[in-house]
Amino acid sequence: MKKLYAGFHKKYPNITVTFNNIPADSEAQKLVTMVAGGTAPDVAYMDGGSVSDFASKGALVNLESYIAGSTVVKKDDYVANFTENAIYNGSMYGLPFDAETTGLFYRKDLFEQAGIGGPPKTFAEMEADAKKLTNPSKKQYGIAIFGPESGYYVQPFVASAGGQLLSDDGKKAMIDSPEAIRGASFYTGLAKYAPPAYLNSNSYDGRVAFEHGEAAMYIAGSWFGGSLIGEAPKIRDKWATAPLPQDKECATQVAGDSLVMFDQSKNKDAAWLWLQYLSSKESLRTWNVGQADSTELPPIKSLLTDPNSFKGKEWLKSFADMMSCKIITTNSPQWGQIQDRLNSNLTKVVYGKMTAEAAMQDTQKYATKLIGG
Structure with missing residues (x-):
């Protein structure tokens, strides 16, 4: 993630991202506490299953208008099974970042x-x-x-x-x-x-x-x-x-993680640029399959259908093929x-x-x- 940030900061030198590491098994409760205390982060990388819960409480930003104005994030390129947990009341409140079947x-x-x-x-x-x-x-x-x-x-x-x-x-x-x-x-x-x-x-x-x-x-x-x-x-x-x-x-x-923006954020435009950078095809490839130890599925069709995505990890292709299953x-x-x-x-x-x-x-x-x- 910090390697991705290095590329982002080079492109947007006036934006600084501060990381706050939280153990996965306590993240949801920690974020609930931060929201209640008015100290929610600008963005978070969270389990996809938590998105609708936070969205239903009014804690997250509806990303539809941001997506509509983006040339990087393409809504129709996401795999439907991976966006299900990111949608609340018909709108996307999260951007799928990694996934698995x-x-x-x-x-x-x-x-x-x-x-x-x-x-x-x-x-x-x-x-x-x-x-x-x-x-x-x-x-x-x-x-x-x-x-x-x-x-x-x-x-x-x-x-x-x-x-x-x-x-x-x-x-x-x-x-x-x-x-x-x-x-x-x-x-x-x-x-x-x-x-x-x-x-x-x-x-x-x-x-x-x-x-x-x-x-x-x-x-x-x-x-x-x-x-x-x-x-x-x-x-x-x-x-x-x-x-x-x-x-x-x-x-x-299916399971996976999504990127979200919190309603309490005072830096929403900068936060969106960070989420958009992470959601580019290049970043999604790097995070999910571009490293020796990365074995998640990129949540977009253009990468899942690209045979180059699974070179050296052919066993992973069968998991991508299961996306057509119920x-x-x-x-x-x-x-x-x-x-x-x-x-x-x-x-x-x-x-x-x-x-x-x-x-x-x-x-x-x-x-x-x-x-x-």
């Missing part, structure tokens, strides 16, 4: 040892492969899943089964539909083929299970590939990626609270303390109280 990582060596020819393509194949790859006596399991993050990772399976969690406008909960329950039942049912020691962990801390061969399959975003390349070079030739197995249709999950709509300011409830309930399912149906029904009631519908 969710796919399947699998250990080729363990698949070969088990006599499996390739990655699973359907729900049924995934469960059969997970079972075949599981041998508790050797501490080998078919797939790693994580209860505390299950509300996130269950989403592609719900979508693939034909379900949704919220209506397209985000104003009605659809969590207890038969299709949503089917997707949740399948995902949580994989727990019996997962390393028990990691069921209450998270996908980042639990990544060592894949590296050490304790889990033959791993569901994650493209960030995981970068982690493996940097931290586990000894198994570089032993893993590959594939789209997530599907039920009725292919599906994925995703779950969670565009609601209350989604963070709903997902926390879903995480808690599905964790109980993973540990056999609740059924998937009951978990989804309870979350449906909770969501309906929050958003109505």
